[in-house]
Structures are given as structure tokens and as C-alpha cells.
Amino acid sequence: MARSKVPSEERVFSLVLALVASSGGLTKHELLSSVYGYSERYRDDAQRGSLERQFERDKEQLRQLGIPVETIDSPGEPGNNQLMRYRISKAAMQVPEGLSFSDRELMMLRMAVLAWREGSLTDEARRAAMKLESLGGGRDPLSTGVSAGFGAAEPSAPALLAAIEAGQIAEFLYQLPERDAPLLRRVYPLQLRRFEGRWHVIAYDVERKASRVFLLARISGQVSSMDPKPGEEQRPGDASELVDRAVDALERLQRDTAVTLRVRPRSRADARFSPGAEVLADDEGGRVLRFGTVDIHELASLVAGYGADAIAVAPERLRDAVRALLGRVDTAHGGLTGAAAEPTVADAEGTH
Template identity: 55%
Template sequence: MTDRSSVPSEQRVFSLVLALVVSPSGLTKRELLSSVYGYAERFKPGEVTTALDRQFERDKEQLRGLGIQVETIDSPLEPGNNQLTRYRISRERLEFPSELRFSERELVVLRLAALAWQDGSLSAESRRAAMKLEALGAGLDVQHLGVAPRLGTVEPAAAALQGAIDAGRIVRFGYTLPGRDAPLERRVAPLRLHRADGRWHLLSWDLERTADRAFLLARIDGPVTVESARFDPALRDRADAAVEDLLRLRDAQPATVRVRRGSIAEARLVSRAHGEPEPSDGGGSATLDVTLGILDPHLFAAELIGFGEDAAVVAPESLRHLVAAGLRRIADAHGEAAHAE
């Protein structure tokens, strides 16, 4: 059973904004609490709604913090009667200043950037900004982007790491490596989060090995422990060089993948390609050969497996073996499941 109080606050407040904008004559508090997502699940007719009333007042304050003014309209029959007061948001007052304009594509890209971070690692200020973009109609239309926004997976470690980076504090975490059953503990000075090869990396100074290290957030196992100890601020100067090293490593490990035109595989991989993709067998081909650099062959193989028949490895042979091994494991697992049934 779903917890009725578990609706994320951003979803509830955004639903409130929509209700207040689309009701030109306004809505009473009772109408809002009984119908808006995030309130209605807990509203019970005839019962005292003190907790919901307080939540409604807090949400109005949050809207004011966003610069969104909630208008109150007294009842002409009983001025001052709070039960009959109506609330609304003027769409005109919700708009951006006249001198600030975004194109449709810019709004979509901003929204996509917000989706990339999601709730767990997006700052409170950025979440509020993303919600305001939504209220202004910045819907996500993939057709206007030409890429597939497969960004729903939150990196659980990102929030703690970014907080430690901002505070200059040392962190500890478990880190898994291919072929090892148990994670290894790492203790590092976190310097920067950097996205490369389609994945987030932590650039850091490894305190145990006294060397620059890059860690994939996807391989961090369990919670990140932020210590009270601080690292030398001068270490931050190493971050730019660490980014260059990461990119050199990626470029030194090229792979060529054959993708079906119009597929999610094409949308995801072409944006990371080195140079222009080429038709697999001349003009008019239904497939393209995409060459790109990779940092983690095992994770890249898992990504390719997820594309199914829309992607096939051309080179290198080692990557083809990883994909084939992964497909065999999936086939074996399904075979065992079918046998058990």
C-alpha cells in the first residue's frame, strides 16, 4: 500500500500551481485540498484538516519564494470569511520579465538538465527553478531535442559528494570493480563531479595512494561517509588536469558500434561520437557506424545490451566478447527461471 503522505513536495506544489492558474475565478481552500494531487489523497470530508491547512500555507510561502504571487479574492457575499476566500494565480504575473526570453529548444534543454539530476542530487534552488520552468510550459518534447533522455536513474552518491566538495571535506565509500565480489574502501578528497562517456565521475585525490583518481558514481557501493576532516584547498587546482586525463583515456579506447537509424541507440550514442557517423553500407543504409571513446568497457557493454537488436559491436573484439557474455548470462537466467516454473 502506498503511503499517502509520500507525495514529493515539488509534485504537490506544481499541481497546486496548475490548479490555481487554470481557474480564472479562483478556488476555495476546500476545493483545492479536496482535488489537488498531494492534498486530495489525505483529505477526508467532514474531518478537521489542520495538518493540510498548515501544509497549504507552507506551500503558498514556497510559491512566494519562487516569485509566484497567489491572489486572494474575498467572497462578495461574506467578505472576510476564510472558508469562502478564493485563491488564484494570474498567468500574466507568472511570466518571465519581458526582457528575458527563452526559445522552445532552450526551455526543453533546461528541463532536460533538471531531469538529469533528479530530486536526490539537484539543489533546492535548482529544484525550485525547474518547477518554475514547468509552470511556464517548459514541457519535455524529445522530438525537438534529437536525443533520448534516458536520465531517470538518480546517482545516489551525487548529493553527498557534491556537498563534501562544496564543504571541502574528506569522504569514504565502497567501490566495486569488475570481477570482485566485495567492494573496496576508498578515502579521498573529492574535487569535482564530471560527466564523460555518458556517465558521472568523481575526480579526486586518493589519500591512501597519494594520486589522482577518477571514480564512476555508478560503481560506488552503499552510502558515502563525509568526514569532519577537511582536505587541503590547494588540491582543487588538480581538477582541470584530471578532466584532461579522463578525456585522454576515453579517446585512447575507441569503439565502433552499428546502430539502427531512428532508434534510441542512435540518439544516445551519436551525441557522444567522434566525428560524423557513417552509413554502414553506403548511402541510404538503415544502419550507421558510430565511433566513440569509452572509459568503462563493462558498463558500456551493459548499455549496449539494453539497446537490444538496435546496436551491435563492430570493434574492438574485447567489447564484442563482453556483450556476448552478458547476453549469455541473461539467456541462462531466463532458462533457469523457465525451468523453475
């Protein structure tokens, strides 16, 4: 079976070019059979299903970036997905006539976009960010002496990016929530990816000979980069495919791990958790949300941080994790905070 060696960034960029160039839109068949990154595998029937799922992910990625992918139904068979056409309207991507920014204004706006949490940006804000790129606002913000992309919470990011660029091995200590001591990991980092508002590194673990995903916030100490030892495995040639499979696994885990929270309407917790969540109830008792997550422990930390504005309802292990965090806070303050009694965990019936 042929494997795609096309980097995902090149594939998505090629898709954008095709969608912008066609004013009348293109069908899925036309896109998959002609666009660089898809066409190489389109003739392989065994890969057709995974290729179509990849196309759906790429479309969603573009929409999350603020690029409006439009769909046009077939006039003869409306609702037929095979005849549906896709396009990107040039008008929707254009900056209003007469609007201009100085270089300094563009840089400040770009830095604000980078610093803002991904989950809080509306579709309109994402489209505005893309228009800033077209005006030149995508200039490297590091040239100003200020880095808004990765804050102090991700000090490992620069070293990992350098290792990716050089194709080197990265070594670091990784702290799992359920372990007392961190583990030494030796990996080829392949891509940094933001998922659920947190930065992850998708990597190939040299010792385990498999792809792994690591949360940057759990990397402790310095990241060391180096060339492989004599006889040690080289960087995988199918990095793009490994990344795609890792993202598939993250999305499956997110779908399979449903959580329920009760949040105070119009609170910071509401703004953080509501986008993309299913609203189960919205009354005087609060807004009940259900959504998927890839990391119960990180979510528990967020819930605990919002205090009474966010209450863990289900599953039990999320409630237990929040209780444990609040208990540690209470213990650290000599039992003076009453943190363990804060209403951030619902009882078994889902009440406060």
C-alpha cells in the first residue's frame, strides 16, 4: 500500500488554493482526485475511506482557522453529498475597502490573536485573523522581542520546535498525573498541535517504537536534542501519516470520553466550556453542558480553578479528580481555605 509523504500543511494549503480558484466549487471526487496530498492515494480503493475522513478533518481545520468553506447543493439532487460542491469565497476573505493598518498596528493585532485562547475566538474573530495574515500581520512576532504564542506555561516549545526542524531526537522528563516521579522519554518530535486549548507534541517514541502524544505542560525541566546513537532508529519517513493517525486517536478519545459540567451562565467558565458543547439544561440552577475531552486530569484542574462557576457532574473519575485537587489545596493551607467544601463537585444525583 502506498503511503502519503505529503506534509499535512502542504496538503491543506493545496486544498485552500483549489477551493479559492474555483468560483463554481468542486465536488469531493474532483478535489480528492486532483489536489496535491489527496490525489496520490485516491486511486487506492483500500485508502478511500481514510482519505475521505482526512478530507472532512481538513475542512473542519480550515473552518476553525476562520476560512469559510461553503457548500453548494446540486440543483438536481439536493442533499447528495457526492454531488455537493465546495468552495472558498474570495469576497468573504477580503478586507473592507479603505481599511488599512500600519506595520506596528498589524503586529499588535497579530500578537493579540496569538495570545488569546483558541477556544475563545469566535468564527468572526478567526476570519479577521486570517485577513490580518493577508495584510502582512503574520510577520514573526519574535522580531519584536515579545513572544505571545507560547507563554511561560510551555517553556519546552522552542526546544521541541528546533528538534522538529533539525529532525533530531528530543529527551525530556514527563510527569504523568498518577506517578510520583517523572519518566524519561526519548522521542522524535513530529508536530506541535493545539488540542482542547492546550499544546501537545505528537512524537515517535524511539524506545516504544510507536507514535505518542505528550502534553507540553507535563514536560518538566529542560528538553535536550541530539542526533540518534549509532545503530539507533532513524526518524520515521512517514511522519505525516503518523501525525494523522495520532490526531485520529485523539479525536476518538475525545468522542469516547464524555463529561458533564454545570456552569454559571455568563461566567468565565461558561465562555470557556460552552463552545462546541451540548447544552442539556439551561435554567436558574445553571447551564448543564456535555462534551468530550482527551484529558480528565487537565479538565479537573480547569474546573477546580473556576471555583463555584464550574461544577463537575460526571463521570465519577472527574469528580474524584476535582475533589483530590481541592483537598490538596486545603491541606497546603492547613485546612483554612475550606476548599474541599467548595461547590465544584456535584453529588451522585448531580445536585450541588
